[in-house]
Amino acid sequence: MLSDQDHIEGLFPEAATNWDLDRLYADLQTVSGKEIKAVEKACLRGLLCRYRPGQLAFKLAWTSGALRVELNKGLYRSLEAIADQPSNTLRWEKVPEWLENKGYKMQRQNLHSSPENSQVNFKPNSVDWGEAPNIQAFYGRTDEVAKLEQWILGDRCHLLAVCGMGGIGKTALVVKLAENIHTKFDYFIWRSLRGAQPTAQLLADLLQFLGFAHTGCSISDLLEILRQKRCLIVLDDFEATLQDGELVGAYRQGCEGYAEFLQRIGFERHQSSLILIGREQPKEISMNQGEDQLIRHYKVNGLQRQGAFELLRARGFTGSENGLEALVQQYRGNPSALRIVAGTIQELFNGNVSEFLKQTALALGDVLRTLLYQQFERLSKLEKDVLYWLAIKHRPISLSTLRSQMNLQTSGSELIDALESLRWRSLIEKLTEQGEVMFLLEPVVLKYVSRKFVEEVSKEVVVIAMQQDLKSINLLRSHTLVEDLAPDSIRAMQIRLILKPIKDKFAKAIAQNNIELDTLREKLANAQPSQVSEDSTYIDSNLALIGVWW
Ligand SMILES: Nc1ncnc2c1ncn2[C@@H]1O[C@H](COP(=O)(O)OP(=O)(O)O)[C@@H](O)[C@H]1O
Ligand SMILES: [Mg+2]
Structure with a gap:
């Protein structure tokens, strides 16, 4: 068992990657003239990793009110002092910027190497399936797989867009195709863009996989590698980079670079292939594709x-x-x-x-x-709770993870029964990853359940705000909206698909009903720990994320 002290010291270790923590702790100690407490160090690390105070309190198992008092009397004042800022002006979200200006952020060695020093260290390990699902049962489509194989291997197509409605089998089809052909390439990488990663982030990710040790990360760098080596890149869920509710083809903010990315991969000389999977055909493809071109489009229909x-x-x-x-x-x-x-x-x-x-x-x-x-x-409460968790997770998870995150009062066998029942209803799938049994939602079900979750939580938070108390809290207690420790791409997706729509709906309801949040905030801040965060629930961090609370 970890002691409380160990637990606190182990929080937010990732801050050490970018920040000179030892120097920072030493300087804080000098200005305050006191030893810096473990709690303060943990909060500082958390703030540097851009956690909100409400989330910090949750992690530390403090109430937000108590933590605010603690930080106000110590850490915040010392931070103002070392950042040369007037007293009582600290806003927690400013802390990383202040400390970066004071030189506490570490420059990574390779971040600023000059282009002459840049080099490509081709790695022997050249296959990365990323988020590609493991398709165990695949029926039919033999001719389709053969045709696409011919396009990529025979005709050396540069850019292939595989499109069709959700749930029609695009991802499964390309997994089968890639299983058949990836060994013909020097490099194979699969990425899902469902988190709407900005172009720069995807480029950095691809170049890192391809062993490119320099941070310019331009499309030209990628093309240089695609010329030197034969690479197969698959980008799934490409529609996430496009704006909702716009005419076909407009990219989201940060994703505008995909237009040039596609055009250059389509038109320039190289020996590699990019396969895009998506509901819509990007206009860079629809305008230029053809069976006699290196840019092609394949529409996926139902099974024969x-x-x-x-x-x-x-x-x-x-x-x-x-x-x-x-x-x-x-x-x-x-x-x-x-x-x-x-x-x-x-x-x-x-x-x-x-x-x-x-x-x-x-x-x-x-x-x-x-x-x-x-x-x-028709589902039981436990079954619905499981589905909501799987929707939030957005990736396969094991029974033990599910059990620990759900803080279940019920026995393990009830959870197993619920999973079996959901599987029997074809709502979830089971797969084995590295010897461990994992569960995930059917893609169509995922969309439905995510939407339902957003709807239910939005209703819940509006009722809480109208009634000015937590009596009707339910899903906000049992489910997290955004996972603190999930990989960045998953967090980005949780923010986009879960948190953002909830916040939008909440903001609208507040405006329409003239709801005042101050009384509620006051109540929450003064609440006894048992009223807010009895055992370890997700209430504090969820309310902070939605902005009901700081
Ligand atoms: N050829 C197939 N044979 C059996 N199951 C399939 C086949 N194609 C798709 N599926 C299943 O149908 C569901 C939806 O397929 P998926 O490839 O995820 O669709 P899309 O990517 O078009 O949204 C998945 O559960 C998948 O395993
Ligand atoms: Mg898919």
Whole structure:
């Protein structure tokens, strides 16, 4: 067991990567004339890593009010002193900037090497599957995989965009393609852009993988490597770089560089290939693609009859049921839809396909939503909680992680039962990663559950603000909105897909209903620890993230 002291000292170790902490602690001690407490050091590290005070309090298991008092009387005043700032002017979000100006941020050796010194150290380990899923069951599409193989290996296509609606099987198809061809390349790298990484960040990531030891990170640097070595790059979820609600083709802020990125990879001379996967075709591709060009577009449709039947057979049908043919037609071979309806038919209609078809004549677009709604509403509280967690996590997680993060009162076996039941309903998938069993959401379900979570939490926080107390708190206690320790790309996604929409809805409700937050903030700050953060719940950090609280 870690002692409290060890726990505090172990918090936010990543601050040491960029900051000269020893010198900083020593200087703080000099100006204050006192030993710096472990709690203060931890808060300082946290602030340097851009955590909010509310999150720091949560991590330290203090109430926010108590921590504010503590920091106000000590650390904040010393920080003002070493940053040469007037007393009582500290704003916590300014701390990194102040200390950087005072030279406490370390310059990384390789960050400023001159271009002449830059070099490419080609690494022998040249395969990185990144966030690519492990596709265990893949049916049909033999001709499609062969055709794309020919395009990439035979025709040496530079840029291939694989497009189609969500859940149609784009990612699975490209995983199969890449499994077949990646050994023909010097380098293979898969990245998902669902966190809408800015172009510069992706470039830095690719160049680092390719062994490029210099930080200019320009598109020209990447092209130089694509000329020297044969690389296969896959960028999944490319639509995340495009703006919502805009005409097709406008990039999000920070992502504008993808236009040049695509154009240059498409048109310049080199020996590599880039495969994009996305719902929409970027306009750099639609304007220039053609079967006689090195830029191509492939539209993914549903599975053909044979593949669809194989999929249904794997889900308990014999293949000779009445109505199976009509079912495949109705859902146009969409593998996600078929998987989900197959579960529903088995569960609610005893496997009777005709009966199911008679009762639901839904179009494909509605089917997923309606089926998911029906399925979701029938779930137990524990099952819903599990789905929400998997949606927040946005990646496969193990039973033990799920259990520890959920702070479950229930026994492990109930959680296992819930997971089994969700799997049986085809809402989650199970896979084995390095010998460990992991769970994740079906892609279509992920979208639905994330939206539902945002909706529920938004309602909850509005009620809290209207009632000015925490009586109706529920999901904000049991689920985190953004994970402190998740990889950056996941955090970025949680912020974009979960936190931001909740904050937007909350801001709108506050404005519409003239809600005052001051009384609530006062109450929270004065609350006894047991009222706010009984055992270790996520309330403090969630309220801080939404901005109900500082
Ligand atoms: N050919 C296939 N055979 C079996 N299952 C498939 C096939 N294609 C896709 N799936 C399954 O359907 C679901 C959606 O596929 P996915 O590739 O993630 O869709 P997309 O990337 O188009 O959103 C996944 O669970 C995937 O495993
Ligand atoms: Mg996909």
